[in-house]
Amino acid sequence: MENPMKKSLLAAGLAVTLVSGSALAQMKPEVMVKQRQAAMTLQGKYFGPMAGMAQGRIPYDAKIVQRNAGFLDNLSRMPWDGFADSTKDVKSAALPTIWSESAKFAEAADRMQSEASKLYAVSRSGDEAAVKAQIGAVGKACGGCHESFRQKQ
Amino acid sequence: MENPMKKSLLAAGLAVTLVSGSALAQMKPEVMVKQRQAAMTLQGKYFGPMAGMAQGRIPYDAKIVQRNAGFLDNLSRMPWDGFADSTKDVKSAALPTIWSESAKFAEAADRMQSEASKLYAVSRSGDEAAVKAQIGAVGKACGGCHESFRQKQ
Numbered sequence: 001m002e003n004p005m006k007k008s009l010l011a012a013g014l015a016v017t018l019v020s021g022s023a024l025a026q027m028k029p030e031v032m033v034k035q036r037q038a039a040m041t042l043q044g045k046y047f048g049p050m051a052g053m054a055q056g057r058i059p060y061d062a063k064i065v066q067r068n069a070g071f072l073d074n075l076s077r078m079p080w081d082g083f084a085d086s087t088k089d090v091k092s093a094a095l096p097t098i099w100s101e102s103a104k105f106a107e108a109a110d111r112m113q114s115e116a117s118k119l120y121a122v123s124r125s126g127d128e129a130a131v132k133a134q135i136g137a138v139g140k141a142c143g144g145c146h147e148s149f150r151q152k153q
Numbered sequence: 154m155e156n157p158m159k160k161s162l163l164a165a166g167l168a169v170t171l172v173s174g175s176a177l178a179q180m181k182p183e184v185m186v187k188q189r190q191a192a193m194t195l196q197g198k199y200f201g202p203m204a205g206m207a208q209g210r211i212p213y214d215a216k217i218v219q220r221n222a223g224f225l226d227n228l229s230r231m232p233w234d235g236f237a238d239s240t241k242d243v244k245s246a247a248l249p250t251i252w253s254e255s256a257k258f259a260e261a262a263d264r265m266q267s268e269a270s271k272l273y274a275v276s277r278s279g280d281e282a283a284v285k286a287q288i289g290a291v292g293k294a295c296g297g298c299h300e301s302f303r304q305k306q
Binding site for chain 2: 039070074
């Protein structure tokens, strides 16, 4: 049976294509959960201040935005191979919909990466209004995925 | 009084220079520890397979190395602002030497970033022997810092 998540991740040229099957099989599910949570934690670290700037709570600083957007562009590609089937039963905030609606989840993951990548590009342009709008788009990608695939916090 | 760690981090053009003082002051120490640990976890995720390849335990794959080295180059810049003075008393594997020998710690942190950056550059050259040697240099930078500044695991 075709795995739509795998297909979509392959289409996006993602991490999972670069990890050999045997390496994934050897990986403990608990370690994979810890690693994907680490990627979420760091996305929060670097997105948080940008969200604050877009909302006017923190003074806008183009240098911080460029640095954070570059980090986020990288980090946005790191969580997804951690949602392997083998991790289904590990306690976490991940909802079963990740695996039961895997195509939709993969689409949400792709969107996050795409918006983060756009933000990095826009952050280098120096156009503050465009940067703030794109920070909003990234926030929407985070929130959209959390809404459907993460337990309410 | 001059803070040698801050000076060195500034010299290296690091993260800490880009976080406003007020933002750092507002950050809970427990959150900072969680974020720096997340960066260590992900450095392990992406360095591990490269170490395996350098040691011949995993077949060499230039594409994985390039991707992982790019991620590691970014990740190697993420932990350090998490070692703020305010985190001294939070339970973790961090040794008090981080703060009592802060110049030496900053030097070890700089070395890690420098070696990771070199690895990313070398990984794009395609010279397998040079890449493997540089993976070794990165491993030495990780280990050297852990030896002096992390509780024995």
